Amino acid sequence: MFWSKIFLPTLKDSPQDAEVISHQLMLRAGMIRKVTSGIYTWLPLGLRVLKKIENIVREEMDASGAQEVLMPMVQPRELWEETKRWEKMGPELLRFQDRHDRDFCLGPTHEEVITDLVRNNVKSYKELPLNLYQIQTKFRDEIRPRYGVMRGREFLMKDSYSFNIDKDSLNESYLLMKETYKKIIERLGLEYKIVKADSGAIGGDASEEFHVLAENGEDTIAVSDSSEFAINTELLLGEGEDINSLQGKPSPDGTGTIEIRKGIEIGHIFQLGEIYADAMNANVLDHEGKSQTIFMGCYGIGISRLVAAAIEQNNDDKGIIWPEIIAPFEVNIIAIGFGKDKMIAQAAIDIYDKLSSMGYEVILDDRNDGFGTKMKDAELIGIPINIIIGKQYTEKNEIELRHRDGQSSIGMIDDIETIFEYFKKENN
């Protein structure tokens, strides 16, 4: 991809209404643009990151044995009446009518639709356990959409639902999803905590949240300073108590003392038990031929929110510092004087072709701007490796490799493949 062609409108200054760093940087780096409150368009650069995260989630879900489906975004009122959530959900559920005056809503989550699918198509315990997932746009009419895609009204989620014959099997599916979520977040290279949580509107028994630790996190979590223990402070505090009263107290698990951290909830797993299946009559025949209510679990991970969370953890005053695995491009070639100097242009294109044919995702800055502008934009969009080619090349046959983290080295252009791979390894 060439900079002169890609639709990448970067901004020098932070837009006024962007409060947190990820929101500012996503706007400045030309990743997203606001359409209306809590609703965004993803531009090419942002979409590349979103898709990379989506694919990592998909790979790990597939590896866990879960199967991908795609449910509709529009859901009929009747299904929501069965679970009584048509009333319970309140104004977050966006309702509307079709031309026949029938009531519908935009799916904020899919327990009703998936339970309907399974009750109609699964008859025996032999077909369980079953774990179905989708990666899909959700709509929740959030009272306070904010921080860009971090708390949007329309957002991309991976949601999955397990169907089990009993509590033990549900527990196994739950633990498998917990491991899968750990793998996903570890692959993304993010620092996180698994936090005991409130089940909220979804209901059910056990529930844990995955939080990416970040100063701008909306949630306050209490973590032990010497064990894995972490709990959402919502669960520890009574009415009117404030958070300071927790600080330095002994950790509820008996190990260490409490520290208060800020977190961004990026995933949430629940053991729903029988509540949905009971309400919707989702039964199977057990091994004795008796009808048995299905046990369910549900598991969500916020894909668009993960993009913002990754930026909250990986930035400096110049811009984003992408973890290699989700960087929109792996290499940025900064060609200084591309339009004026044929030798530089040709050398830059050669490097571009070589690295592309090695399988790297490369972007070439062929614009007519000077080094300063190009470097500023490069640092803003945060590509891991920059290759700078300019006067030094025409004079001494040298190019510079500069990592977004600050390391740099000079190399001769003739052996770019070897130099590049060596530099990449050194900086990993």
Ligand SMILES: Nc1ncnc2c1ncn2[C@@H]1O[C@H](COP(=O)(O)OP(=O)(O)O)[C@@H](O)[C@H]1O
């Ligand atoms: N408004 C939102 N904007 C972006 N992502 C969201 C939003 N609401 C939820 N998510 C993501 O979807 C995941 C699953 O949502 P869920 O736990 O059902 O929502 P909530 O915690 O708001 O009740 C969350 O962990 C989060 O990553």
Ligand SMILES: [Mg+2]
């Ligand atoms: Mg949640």
